[in-house]
Amino acid sequence: MTQELAPDVHDRSAGRPGEGTGGAGWWRSAVIYQVYVRSFADGNGDGIGDLPGARARLPYLKGLGVDAVWLTPFYASPQADGGYDVADYRAVDPMFGTLTDADDLVRDAHALGLRVIVDLVPNHCSDQHEWFKQALREGPGSPLRERFHFRPGKGAHGELPPNDWNSLFGGPAWTRVTDPDGAQEEWYLHLFAPEQPDFNWEHPAVRDEFRSILRFWLDLGIDGFRVDVAHGLVKAAGLPDIGRNEEMGLLNTQELPFFDQDGVHEIYRDWRRILDEYPGVGVPPAGGWGRIAVAEAWTPTLERSARYLRPDELHQAFNFEYVMAGWDAAGLRAVIDETLRAMAPVGAPATWVLSNHDVVRHPTRYGGGERGLRRARAAALLMLALPGSTYLYQGEELGLPEVTDLPDEVRQDPSFFRDNGQEGLRDGCRVPLPWSGDRPPYGFGPGDSWLPQPPEWKDLSVEVETGNPASTLELYRAALRLRRELPGLGDGSLSWLDSPEGVLSFARPGFVCTVNLLGHAVELPVPGRPVLASEPVAVEGEMVRVPADSCVWWAV
Numbered sequence: 001m002t003q004e005l006a007p008d009v010h011d012r013s014a015g016r017p018g019e020g021t022g023g024a025g026w027w028r029s030a031v032i033y034q035v036y037v038r039s040f041a042d043g044n045g046d047g048i049g050d051l052p053g054a055r056a057r058l059p060y061l062k063g064l065g066v067d068a069v070w071l072t073p074f075y076a077s078p079q080a081d082g083g084y085d086v087a088d089y090r091a092v093d094p095m096f097g098t099l100t101d102a103d104d105l106v107r108d109a110h111a112l113g114l115r116v117i118v119d120l121v122p123n124h125c126s127d128q129h130e131w132f133k134q135a136l137r138e139g140p141g142s143p144l145r146e147r148f149h150f151r152p153g154k155g156a157h158g159e160l161p162p163n164d165w166n167s168l169f170g171g172p173a174w175t176r177v178t179d180p181d182g183a184q185e186e187w188y189l190h191l192f193a194p195e196q197p198d199f200n201w202e203h204p205a206v207r208d209e210f211r212s213i214l215r216f217w218l219d220l221g222i223d224g225f226r227v228d229v230a231h232g233l234v235k236a237a238g239l240p241d242i243g244r245n246e247e248m249g250l251l252n253t254q255e256l257p258f259f260d261q262d263g264v265h266e267i268y269r270d271w272r273r274i275l276d277e278y279p280g281v282g283v284p285p286a287g288g289w290g291r292i293a294v295a296e297a298w299t300p301t302l303e304r305s306a307r308y309l310r311p312d313e314l315h316q317a318f319n320f321e322y323v324m325a326g327w328d329a330a331g332l333r334a335v336i337d338e339t340l341r342a343m344a345p346v347g348a349p350a351t352w353v354l355s356n357h358d359v360v361r362h363p364t365r366y367g368g369g370e371r372g373l374r375r376a377r378a379a380a381l382l383m384l385a386l387p388g389s390t391y392l393y394q395g396e397e398l399g400l401p402e403v404t405d406l407p408d409e410v411r412q413d414p415s416f417f418r419d420n421g422q423e424g425l426r427d428g429c430r431v432p433l434p435w436s437g438d439r440p441p442y443g444f445g446p447g448d449s450w451l452p453q454p455p456e457w458k459d460l461s462v463e464v465e466t467g468n469p470a471s472t473l474e475l476y477r478a479a480l481r482l483r484r485e486l487p488g489l490g491d492g493s494l495s496w497l498d499s500p501e502g503v504l505s506f507a508r509p510g511f512v513c514t515v516n517l518l519g520h521a522v523e524l525p526v527p528g529r530p531v532l533a534s535e536p537v538a539v540e541g542e543m544v545r546v547p548a549d550s551c552v553w554w555a556v
């Protein structure tokens with residue numbers, strides 16, 4: 001059960017968009033909620049989530065207590081990779097609504113005091129993008145092909161790919177073009193699906209085009225960008241072979257000629273100048289901290305990630321080391337220390353995240369079932385107590401597990417198809433949210449949802465969990481409320497306190513967080529007054545019994 005006692009606190013919530021906390025920028029402490037648009041809420045009954053659906057649910061997000069919303073791609077797209085294959089960067093796909101719907105959503109969000117971050121996909125576009133269609137039409141040697149990476153093949157008849165790079169979705173990162181007469185000609189590079197040709201960022205037209213795309217959305221009033229595959233834009237000169245043939249995963253952290261090349265930083269310095277030209281929406285704080293960009297950059301080390309966050313580059317980067325850490329005290333403490341150490345020299349806030357639309361939901365990663373959920377609840381309290389900013393993935397506030405038994409015929413993730421029927425990696429975390437009612441689609445929309453929802457989800461809907469003090473939703477609500485109220489949380493630092501092995505305990509101003517990662521309860525001295533706990537805790541005099549796999553917040 002969630003244990004909450006009203007703390008004596010003052011409200012230091014940031015207020016309207018554009019007002020920084022402590023003059024340092026709203027994003028340094030922000031809790032940012034990821035809306036995977038096609039699975040959040042369906043406004044028109046076609047079974048697919050959309051912008052009007054999301055707009056109608058903004059009050060829910062306000063009530064949950066988050067600061068900002070990140071919307072996954074809703075641009076015109078054939079949906080070969082859930083919208084990460086963009087055919088027109090300035091148009092909303094009819095499946096998701098219209099540009100007016102986007103505008104209305106942004107304005108409603110701002111009226112509620114929520115900021116809006118949109119996804120930007122600069123590494124590749126869709127094979128249905130006008131530029132790529134033109135490039136194919138014009139044929140080999142055309143300057144229009146230089147905006148992408150076209151190359152003749154190797155071998156006597158060009159029948160072999162130009163180099164040995166593999167796609168992150170499996171198979172070669174090259175596809176050979178068949179011209180209209182059926183003849184085979186050049187190959188083009190795609191780090192992801194064949195429907196996602198990589199842009200050539202050495203080409204000035206590509207740079208100009210993205211400057212203009214940034215301005216288009218900034219002019220519409222969005223508060224920031226989540227930069228997809230931010231580490232991939234620049235490829236090593238000459239596209240050199242890697243020299244070994246191995247499977248690439250999204251979680252890849254080795255050095256590669258197509259990831260984390262030094263040249264990407266020049267692009268982000270350029271973008272930062274554009275972002276800084278725009279005042280924050282609402283009342284601009286000194287220094288123009290209004291609009292931000294967060295990098296999706298899988299790099300070999302946290303130091304390499306910090307390079308994207310130098311003061312003249314981007315504002316935040318996702319902390320994938322934290323996603324990958326297991327339920328283990330020493331391992332988690334090491335990642336936390338390493339993160340804070342890596343971010344300090346560049347002055348960037350740490351970010352924390354447990355789940356997103358590309359990974360197995362964390363209650364399942366932590367063992368699944370009741371134990372997985374207990375750990376997930378404790379992990380949420382731990383994460384929300386750490387210094388910096390936090391990303392939440394839709395549905396984690398309900399304690400949703402991964403759906404592991406989706407039938408093959410409903411799967412849509414291209415990594416599933418490319419891997420020839422291996423475990424589909426990413427559909428199970430993208431199942432539409434249960435909002436209300438006792439049968440699918442559980443209030444997701446008026447019609448059947450694009451992926452089926454499990455029958456057990458009737459007990460995990462927003463409606464069922466609301467008002468139930470033992471629910472995960474009420475735990476998140478209480479935690480987010482306290483996070484706003486307790487001045488020691490959000491941006492800042494922490495100091496570790498002595499604790500037995502398997503237990504983590506740290507202090508922040510006026511606050512202590514204790515996490516027991518062991519499979520049994522531990523007796524500890526009481527550090528203060530309990531204000532929130534992921535499981536019922538028993539305080540007896542000077543001692544507290546902290547249950548297995550649980551977390552307690554204390555006011556001191």
Ligand code: GLC
Pocket residue numbers: 081084085121192228229250296357358
């Ligand atoms: C990012 C996205 C992922 C997508 C890939 C290609 O990793 O998060 O969903 O498939 O980029 O755009």
Ligand code: CA
Pocket residue numbers: 042043044045046047048049050095
């Ligand atoms: Ca819809």
